[in-house]
Amino acid sequence: MTIKLKPISIWLAVASLALALAPQSFARKKKQDEPAAPRKAAQLDHSKLDTSRLVWPLPPDLPRIKFLREVYGEDQPAAAPGQNNKKKQGWMDRIAGLQTTDNGSLKKEFRHLFGRPYGIGVDSKNRVYVADSFVSAVFVFDLEKHETRLLRNGAEAKFGTIIGLTVDRADRIFVVDALLHRVAVLGPDWKLENYFGDDQLQHPGGIAVDEENRFVYVVDTGAQRVAVFDADTFKFLRTVGGPPKAVGDDDAETFSKPSNVAVDSEGCIYVTDTMNNRVQVFDGDGKFIMMFGKSGDGPGDFARPKGIAIDGDSHIWVADAFTNRVQIFDREGHLLAFFGTGGDLPGQFGVPSGVYVDRQNRVFVTEQLRGRMQVFRYFTDAEAQAMKDERAKKTTASAAPAAQPRETK
Amino acid sequence: MIADYTMRRRTEFAIEMASAITVAEKSGGLRLCQHVHSEAALPLPEFNRSTETPVSNLRRSDDHMKKAMFILFVMLFAIGMASAQQLTGDILGPHDVNGHGCASCHAPHTGAQGNRGTNAGAGENYLWGRDFYATTYTFNDGSTATITNSGAFAATDTLFHTAACLSCHDGNQTQVQGMTGLSVETVEGGSVTTYLNDGSESLKNDHPVHTVYTPGGFNWPGTVNADGSITWGTDADTTEFQKNYGRPFRLYASTSGPEGVGSYVECTTCHNPHSVNYSKSKYLGVTQVKPTNFFVRGWYNTDNPNSNSGQQFCRSCHYSKSNEYVQHYGIITK
Numbered sequence: 001m002t003i004k005l006k007p008i009s010i011w012l013a014v015a016s017l018a019l020a021l022a023p024q025s026f027a028r029k030k031k032q033d034e035p036a037a038p039r040k041a042a043q044l045d046h047s048k049l050d051t052s053r054l055v056w057p058l059p060p061d062l063p064r065i066k067f068l069r070e071v072y073g074e075d076q077p078a079a080a081p082g083q084n085n086k087k088k089q090g091w092m093d094r095i096a097g098l099q100t101t102d103n104g105s106l107k108k109e110f111r112h113l114f115g116r117p118y119g120i121g122v123d124s125k126n127r128v129y130v131a132d133s134f135v136s137a138v139f140v141f142d143l144e145k146h147e148t149r150l151l152r153n154g155a156e157a158k159f160g161t162i163i164g165l166t167v168d169r170a171d172r173i174f175v176v177d178a179l180l181h182r183v184a185v186l187g188p189d190w191k192l193e194n195y196f197g198d199d200q201l202q203h204p205g206g207i208a209v210d211e212e213n214r215f216v217y218v219v220d221t222g223a224q225r226v227a228v229f230d231a232d233t234f235k236f237l238r239t240v241g242g243p244p245k246a247v248g249d250d251d252a253e254t255f256s257k258p259s260n261v262a263v264d265s266e267g268c269i270y271v272t273d274t275m276n277n278r279v280q281v282f283d284g285d286g287k288f289i290m291m292f293g294k295s296g297d298g299p300g301d302f303a304r305p306k307g308i309a310i311d312g313d314s315h316i317w318v319a320d321a322f323t324n325r326v327q328i329f330d331r332e333g334h335l336l337a338f339f340g341t342g343g344d345l346p347g348q349f350g351v352p353s354g355v356y357v358d359r360q361n362r363v364f365v366t367e368q369l370r371g372r373m374q375v376f377r378y379f380t381d382a383e384a385q386a387m388k389d390e391r392a393k394k395t396t397a398s399a400a401p402a403a404q405p406r407e408t409k
Numbered sequence: 410m411i412a413d414y415t416m417r418r419r420t421e422f423a424i425e426m427a428s429a430i431t432v433a434e435k436s437g438g439l440r441l442c443q444h445v446h447s448e449a450a451l452p453l454p455e456f457n458r459s460t461e462t463p464v465s466n467l468r469r470s471d472d473h474m475k476k477a478m479f480i481l482f483v484m485l486f487a488i489g490m491a492s493a494q495q496l497t498g499d500i501l502g503p504h505d506v507n508g509h510g511c512a513s514c515h516a517p518h519t520g521a522q523g524n525r526g527t528n529a530g531a532g533e534n535y536l537w538g539r540d541f542y543a544t545t546y547t548f549n550d551g552s553t554a555t556i557t558n559s560g561a562f563a564a565t566d567t568l569f570h571t572a573a574c575l576s577c578h579d580g581n582q583t584q585v586q587g588m589t590g591l592s593v594e595t596v597e598g599g600s601v602t603t604y605l606n607d608g609s610e611s612l613k614n615d616h617p618v619h620t621v622y623t624p625g626g627f628n629w630p631g632t633v634n635a636d637g638s639i640t641w642g643t644d645a646d647t648t649e650f651q652k653n654y655g656r657p658f659r660l661y662a663s664t665s666g667p668e669g670v671g672s673y674v675e676c677t678t679c680h681n682p683h684s685v686n687y688s689k690s691k692y693l694g695v696t697q698v699k700p701t702n703f704f705v706r707g708w709y710n711t712d713n714p715n716s717n718s719g720q721q722f723c724r725s726c727h728y729s730k731s732n733e734y735v736q737h738y739g740i741i742t743k
Contacts, residue, residue, distance in 0.1 A: 045548075053547040058555075116579065133580045161580040178581055205581040221581050248508035256507040257582050274582060275506045275513065295512045296519030297560050299541070303516030304576045321576035322516055323560040338541050342562035342572065347544050350568070351575045368575050369568070 051346050056339040062384050062391075065339055067346050068362065068375040071141065073113030074148040112137070112150060114371030119165030119206065120307075120356035120364045121173065123188070130354075130366060130373055131165040131175055138165065138175060140190075143375070149190075157184045157192045164207040164219070164260065165354075168231070176207045176218060183207065183218060185234070196234035200227050206260030206307075210267055213284050217261045217269055224255040226271055228286070240286040241271070250276050253288045260354070262308045262316070264331075270308050270316055277302035279318060279333070292333025297323050300335035307355030307365070313381050319352035319365060326355060326365060344370060502685025504704070506577075514573060514682065516561065567661035570675035571618045574682070616679070621671035622660055628729040637662035637672045648693065650733040654721040654742045655697075657690035657707030679722075680704045708742065718742050 055063035115134020122128050128141040129151075136153035151173075153159035160179030167173050171188035182198035197204065203222025210217065214231040217240075224243035229236055244254045256275035263269050267284035278293035279302075293302045303322035310316060315336060316329040325340035326349070340349045350369030357363050363376040379387070499505055506513040545555045562569035577583055622633060630642030637660040641647055650656075658679055660672035681688065681704055688701040688708055699708035699718070707725060708718040721742045724731035732740045 048548050050547045050549050057541055058545055163581045297516040298519035301519045341558035351572050369572050
């Protein structure tokens with residue numbers, strides 16, 4: 001333990017030295033002047049973290065994203081005391097459901113942990129659904145009660161490789177099966193209602209439902225286009241976009257292995273054009289509107305964008321699988337913020353795949369590398385304004401104007 | 410004497426290659442010889458006859474040696490032609506996704522400016538504040554640590570060599586994932602498919618990755634150095650295996666990770682994502698180019714039903730399962 005804490009103390013010492021030397025310029029030039037901080041997240045003790053203070057951007061800026069919790073699979077306690085045990089566990093054990101017991105008890109637990117979680121949905125009863133292609137099951141979480149149910153392959157439905165998932169307002173669960181190239185529809189009672197799309201889809205991925213226009217959008221990664229179905233009859237209607245006409249063709253409306261789709265409040269669809277490293281936007285008739293993003297590792301650039309979601313303020317959240325971060329854009333495609341880096345800690349990602357924002361502006365992100373889902377809270381523009389007002393009230397109330405020292409010690 | 414021995418081994422290799430090519434031509438399966446010119450392939454039947462000559466005679470007789478030398482050159486030429494002509498596309502193969510080349514996997518460095526903003530030096534292009542380049546972690550005792558958000562795993566991080574692969578191989582981006590159970594290995598009494606995968610695309614039954622190599626595992630006659638490189642022993646078995654097949658895999662050294670300090674097995678331990686059909690590796694110090702499949706890092710010719718290169722590749726790590734380990738030196742990789 002003492003060894004693990006060592007880099008932190010070094011960091012603290014160096015940071016305090018830097019603060020003492022250049023108190024004014026530190027905040028501005030922090031990025032450039034940052035000493036060789038221990039980036040290796042694994043060296044930080046996961047279980048000793050106080051995650052309640054994990055926010056982005058860093059103070060003194062107003063927090064817009066707050067970490068809530070992380071879930072590794074079935075029935076995970078809210079706090080993270082047992083995570084050290086879990087980290088030592090090999091992924092083979094996780095498949096087998098073998099569990100290292102906490103606090104030395106001999107009680108054998110048998111739980112399913114995430115393998116390759118991807119698509120996420122939340123129903124009206126606040127239950128969270130996660131499709132896992134590795135376990136071949138949909139995890140159903142009641143995050144408040146710490147209860148988990150599994151909708152399994154062979155029990156509730158037949159699943160091949162399940163990727164995308166969404167839940168509509170009637171609590172129907174749509175599960176996209178890449179291997180069997182179809183969509184399974186489960187009712188609110190988790191009973192199988194229908195399969196559709198197997199005659200149209202080649203190798204589908206993400207899915208989204210347009211409640212107003214009654215469309216189901218399924219991204220066909222294999223056929224490199226978006227298939228549109230009727231949300232009630234599941235009849236195939238049309239396609240949006242198409243594959244490149246020649247090698248290297250990246251014109252608008254052509255896709256290179258697109259993966260996910262999101263629908264905004266006006267019925268526009270946002271498609272992550274994964275291998276073209278951009279997001280393409282179409283209206284409800286399938287007419288091309290705009291696209292943004294290019295290949296790269298800078299802010300606003302993409303390297304394998306996958307999951308996409310729209311928040312309550314119509315911002316676009318995109319998970320980037322290679323650069324292990326989630327970026328938030330406004331409706332014009334301008335970058336608002338990004339957070340995350342490669343790693344195991346809360347707020348870090350290992351190959352993020354699915355993103356979902358629910359009606360309470362909770363943001364769910366699934367990761368393929370470790371098999372984890374993280375939950376964040378997005379503070380809306382209105383909430384941020386309220387926070388700002390409150391902060392202004394406080395500063396005027398206290399006579400001395402706050403110097404706003406940085407949090408870093 | 411040693412030179413003679415090496416020559417014999419090489420001649421035998423040429424013989425094996427010749428018969429392999431003939432067999433494959435009949436079945437039309439071997440990619441190696443798809444484009445071999447008929448004149449280059451002509452000497453093959455004659456050469457096959459010479460296999461009936463006992464190897465010991467080859468070594469004693471100068472005439473036979475000359476003949477063997479000539480045939481060897483013809484063979485090398487034929488193999489060279491085949492190798493040269495097989496390459497119809499880039500060796501990236503399917504990893505050149507829709508013509509994106511290197512950017513199919515690597516993110517070009519595009520700096521801090523992002524998709525808006527004018528100040529490339531500072532991140533002033535975000536509307537929600539500036540400091541997204543770091544995350545401050547608070548501990549239960551009140552201390553903090555700030556970690557730079559550097560994005561992708563650094564190439565020095567062993568996880569990079571798995572995370573980069575999984576960023577596409579998720580069952581969605583990739584239509585048919587590697588290791589789909591299609592490869593056939595020849596065993597005594599017949600051929601079986603490898604059970605590295607259950608045939609689905611979920612990487613379910615695959616060989617585990619990001620696991621640490623246990624010192625002494627698989628009876629390795631060598632030591633794994635701190636940087637992940639391996640110093641092999643010099644005993645006869647090891648030398649024989651090195652000569653016969655080489656040791657094409659790579660380990661990745663790490664100071665962290667689930668098992669702590671050690672040398673890790675990642676996806677790229679066995680796969681070279683940059684070359685789909687060719688592997689270039691050292692066979693006891695001699696660099697050779699061999700046919701391969703599925704971006705496997707070593708000689709892995711599953712197109713040839715008589716090839717034992719598939720199991721030899723596995724044995725380059727799982728050494729205790731090899732012929733050489735039980736001192737059967739006569740079974741040559743082909």
